[in-house]
Amino acid sequence: FNSVLGKFLLFCKGADSSIFPRVQQDEIQQTKVHVERNAMDGYRTLCVAFKELTQEDYKKINDQLSEAKMALQDREEKMARIFDDIEADMHLIGATAVEDRLQEHAAETIEALQTAGMKVWVLTGDKMETAKSTCYASRLFQTNTELLELTTKTMGDSDRKEERLHELLLEYHKKLLQDFPKNSGKLKRSWTVSQEYGLIIDGSTLSLILNPSQDSSSSNYKSIFLQICLKCTSVLCCRMAPLQKAQIVRMVKNTKGNPITLSIGDGANDVSMILEAHVGIGIKGKEGRQAARNSDYAVPKFKHLRKLLLAHGHLYYVRIAHLVQYFFYKNLCFILPQFLYQFFCGFSQQPLYDAAYLTMYNICFTSLPILAYSLLEQHINVETLTSDPRLYMKISDNAMLQWKPFLYWTFLGSFEGLVFFFGVYFLFQNSSLEHNGKVFGNWTFGTIVFTVLVFTVTLKLALDTRFWTWMNHFVIWGSLAFYVFFSFFWGGIIWPFLKQQRMYFVFAHMVTSVSTWLAIVLLIFISLSPEILLVVFKNRRRSRREFKKKLSNRKASDSLSSRRSVRPLLLRTFSDESNV
Known part of the structure; x- marks a missing residue:
């Protein structure tokens, strides 16, 4: 409450996708450029807006909230409707950009997990550009990784979003089936794979896949999406709500073969995901201890996941x-x-x-x-x-x-x-x-x-x-x-x-x-x-394998040393001429 003006000030903070629709459209452009640029640099962005309320408006809103809180049916929907009305026609103050550095050895840990044959999925509430930069920094995406995007940008703002989603799913599925045979469902990163694929999907597109409209012919969205995910080396899910993270984990748990899932997080928004997975790991950090208290195991830092x-x-x-x-x-x-x-x-x-x-x-x-x-x-x-x-x-x-x-x-x-x-x-x-x-x-x-x-x-x-x-x-x-x-x-x-x-x-x-x-x-x-015979046979086989490995290493080192001992033609010519 501002005693000088005699008015109430309502402040609202959140992601740009949540704040921009609630503010004056002529105030967005300049801040939007800064937000996108900072997100591309890997910063976590946040927008802040405000709105002035008179005492009459405040009293009216307070009465509406009290009435909604006392409702016996549809309480959450009524309160959400009131909040949407309150947070309309706000004024944009600006945006913040915070550098959230990767923990030490986080990239090496993710690379080791992928080498061990594990599929690594990133579920985050960050902006797509920020999350993509983080994935490159953590080596989840390589420079040769071809990214398949299922986001609001690729879907467009038209009314035929579900038709466009269906087209993209079929296109990506066809591309992956052509590049990889049927047995590559358990694709692991290795030098034998000529092309790696990574999938990027945001929360709104995921809602269309998991909760399609009743009148659409989209019952097979989920199965096609899962097949695409299994054939990609890595998956990035951005702009995820906490419950959507749990939905993703539940979807993977119920796939064919019943894979074992592990979720790791450090914040309160990761609790639902940690509880849903077979194994939940919480990181004790600056985000609080809610994740660690709701997990099966708690670790001080992400790098300890490798040894664990x-x-x-x-x-x-x-x-x-x-x-x-x-x-x-x-x-x-x-x-x-x-x-x-x-x-x-x-x-x-x-x-x-x-x-x-x-x-x-x-x-x-x-x-x-x-x-x-x-x-x-x-x-x-x-x-x-x-x-x-x-x-x-x-x-x-x-x-x-x-x-x-x-x-x-x-x-x-x-x-x-x-x-x-x-x-x-x-x-x-x-x-x-x-x-x-x-x-x-x-x-x-x-x-x-x-x-x-x-x-x-x-x-x-x-x-x-x-x-x-x-x-x-x-x-x-x-x-x-x-x-x-x-x-x-x-x-x-x-x-x-x-x-x-x-x-x-x-x-x-x-x-x-x-x-x-x-x-x-x-x-x-x-x-x-x-x-006893089995132990003797294994030991002989192991010793023979080690002997062959040493022999091959010795041959490689000998050939390398012989190459180094041979002088280049130009140097040999000059030295020979000087000795004449």
């Missing part, structure tokens, strides 16, 4: 995939001998293992090694994963949880289960395993099978471990030592609370037999032989 995804994301996927398949494998090894035993005991439901072993197998004997593996394993060190983004492509598309690795683990579990049971079964063809003629019973049979089982599945995990720490050593060798100690302890004492002592002195008696020791060692080696 390429290193920690890679490692935890490998750990969890191995954890899931190892649990399936070790329980298949555990159950298969029990299943086979029923064919040799007249289907009498006689258990192969003692009740204590059945209870302790997954709780104590085999749980800690895989837990330590799933928390600590680093099959490739963090520095290598961060520096070489192409390594991430080895686990893309859920590579470790496909049918091929699943069938391998199933084969390994079935093979080892058969070796456990029939190896001990053939050992027991002669039930007298000692020189004094003493025989072993069915509990000894089950204990030998269980001993081979525990040692084999634990040593299998030891073979898979590439990153050894004191904790890995402690839980792997400690679990085996605990099993031996528990077996001696469980069968070495007469427990008063047990009605029958089936395992009394069974384990201690078993380990006195040389044949039992030989059978345990031999069966463990036979069970692990496929894994």
Whole structure:
């Protein structure tokens, strides 16, 4: 309120596309030139306007707002209509231009994510020129990238916007289909692609695609638009409202193949997008902490996204995939001998293992090694994963949880289960395993099978471990030592609370037999032989590949040095003449 003039002053700020329609048209031209020039230079622009209101006008507006706030139906629409009436015929004050610099290593991070095979989309509320300059600065668009625009400029201001949109969509779709074959839906940036395409779309055009009019034949707008987006190396969505950002994320989530989406932002206008994505990451910054508080993960700077995804994301996927398949494998090894035993005991439901072993197998004997593996394993060190983004492509598309690795683990579990049971079964063809003629019973049979089982599945995990720490050593060798100690302890004492002592002195008696020791060692080696052969084959293949790489590098360096040793013809001529 201006006490001198006795009037109220209403100030309004916003984007040029929102302010210019609300001000006097003769005041726009000069400011518009400055706004466009600053936007081309990469500055974030903002326009400011004002309007004078008399006390009568203020009272009238206040009464209208109070009435709209009390409405039980269409409250938002009524308030928006009043605000539109208030903000009409304003006077333009001017525009501001603020330099919003890219964070350090932002361009390198985006380039690394694209090299890793990820599609990067930019969803922003900035002006198109500003957003385009930012994309070039962050290397999302390269100098050879051909830009396909779906904006108000390309659509025109005519009444046939939807027809023009349909024509542009078909034109771009046809161009992309001609340049790329059908299998290029997962197009990644590489030097093998002759032409890269980038798509630019603004909020108003996106509204026509996502919410077409009922009387138009535009039901396939969305599917054509999605096909265009998937064939472009990068997509820029500018002039986006917060809810439109969430709509984009939801649209990508529901496409064929159900891709995993990740949203990252630093402001309150990014919250809806962060909540909509499978994984939401908030950046703690000057824009406030709303994004960080509503996210799954929070990082101080954008550059930390590289390590978060390429290193920690890679490692935890490998750990969890191995954890899931190892649990399936070790329980298949555990159950298969029990299943086979029923064919040799007249289907009498006689258990192969003692009740204590059945209870302790997954709780104590085999749980800690895989837990330590799933928390600590680093099959490739963090520095290598961060520096070489192409390594991430080895686990893309859920590579470790496909049918091929699943069938391998199933084969390994079935093979080892058969070796456990029939190896001990053939050992027991002669039930007298000692020189004094003493025989072993069915509990000894089950204990030998269980001993081979525990040692084999634990040593299998030891073979898979590439990153050894004191904790890995402690839980792997400690679990085996605990099993031996528990077996001696469980069968070495007469427990008063047990009605029958089936395992009394069974384990201690078993380990006195040389044949039992030989059978345990031999069966463990036979069970692990496929894994050992696979490791040897992989190591030889890796060493051969590294040798060829070194040889090719040496040849390249030799040819380069030989070229440098040859003097240019002009210099050789002058030096030869001088020596004459």
